[in-house]
Amino acid sequence: MLHNLIKFIPFTHTAQMRRMILKKRWAELIKLYEAEYKTKKLKGNILINYYSARAYTNLKKKKEAYELWNEILWYKNARFQRLRLAMDLEEKDELLKIITKDLEDGIKDAEKFYEIYLGKFEMKHPTERDDLKKNLDFLWEDIQFIQRKNIVQMVTPCGTVSWVMPDDYNLKETHEDLLRMCAHVLLRPMSKKLLDNWTPSRKAGERPGLALSCGIDSIATLLLMPENTVALHHRRAFKSMIKHEKADVTLSKLKEMNKWTIDSIISDHEVLRTTLDKQVGFSTDFATCAHLILLADYYDLDSIAMGMPIDNTYLRKGAQFRDFEKEKFVWRYWRDLFESIGLSYNCPLAGISQGGALKIVKDGGLVDFVNSCLRGVGNEGCGKCWKCFHKNGALGRPFDPTTGEINLFLQKRPLKTAVHVTWTLQKFDLFYLVPDLEYLESLDLSWWENYYPPALKLLPEKYSEFQKNAIEKYLKPMPKPYAIENINLFPDLI
DSSP states (O other): OHHHHHTTSTTSHHHHHHHHHHTTOHHHHHHHHIIIIITTTOOOOHHHHHHHHHHHHHTTOHHHHHHHHHHTTTSTTHHHHHHHHHHHHSOHHHHHHHHHHHHHTTOTTHHHHHHHHIIIIISOOGGGOSOOOOOOSOOGGGOEEEEETTEEEEEETTEEEEEEOOTTOOGGGSOHHHHHHHHHHHHTTTOSOTTTTOOOOOOOOSEEEEEEOOSHHHHHHHTTSOTTOEEEEEEEOSOSSOOOHHHHHHHHHHHHHTSSEEEEEEEOGGGGGGGGTOOSSOSSGGGGGHHHHHTTTTTTEEEEEOOOOTTTTTEETTTEEOOGGGOIIIIIIHHHHHHHTTOEEEOTTTTBOHHHHHHHHHHTTOGGGOOOOSSSSTTOOOSSSHHIIIIIGGGTOOOOTTSHHHHHHHTSSSOTTHHHHHHHHHHHTOGGGOGGGGGGTTOOOTTTTSBOGGGGGGSOHHHHHHHHHHHHHHOOBOOSSOGGGGOBSOTTTO
């Protein structure tokens, strides 16, 4: 009993500081430390330094706190505190050394701070950059891929973009065909000469890949993929309206399931689109899988899948039927190109609508971990964006169709993803918002959550049997004659 009392009697500086910590008397603690140690240039013991570092931190005296945390890096959460302060106090090169070491040692939030570092020094928002330029008709020889630790950069006449790769990734072990293809899917709108005088030679690997967005269509696709699938999420490096919190919820759940190989790759390649005087975003439909292409040899991939539903395949602009497999550019060109580098173009959602994808995710048990809204806080949808309307709404999540982006898009003609939106309007009796489209209220869309059997022939032969069975686990085939083949909602506008 006496021993327990004595240890709280403030005979020593350590004991005094401990009492001050408990009462959060930060200024008083610092006064003691500076009078007895800093001014006299004496070194305190581990607890003296720890208590003083905490006090400086709470008083927002960053430099003084940083100095003390650096002296006790092995103690408690000192390395986390050091890293947090280093983000504000260290120069680029020294900060990278600290973060790299902390990543290796698994220090708390090191990955989050690395992402902040990349946004601050490596992958800035286009408005903060001066290297992005409009250039056209350049050659493959004008492009260079370089690697610095686990950061791979593509230096182009339009600007430099980067990826944060796995620690043991080696650019030298990546086939040149993959580098060319990566450049092509990102820069084709700027130059169509990147594949000139090229004979592809890469051989197919053994595993399927998936470009994972963590949205409804993407997760529905994953549920149709084999267990040896490598699903890689693209994470925008710089700050924007797009939030990653909801994707992180999905990624965490997928990793917990331990069924597929799941990872998230940080990149800023979406800035390239701004050189064409357009908003930040994917420069082509296949820019979404640029990271997967670069990692195809690393993961030994034989194919690449994307969550592309029937709204983007057999329905032109989501409103008019087309024979997709006969489309020269949107299907045959890209299919043949991917095939030539040992990466079959896998499109398991090609015959499945967005309505069907919603059903797959719901019946697949992942609906509580997926949210297609990119703007809401946390795992909640904003209730005002287009995705909250036509994706989250069907899942029973709240939305307001009279405000913001939803109302704006409902007034556009032709309707964006018209058949699916018509299905949504029918589902919620919302045709009063679009009186000029009342004729669509009676359109029979009872088949919208079924799959279109002719799309099965688009699947890579290696996976066709597996994916057909996976699809039929969730959806029934559309009945013949296929009503979708007569769809043409806006004949005068498309």
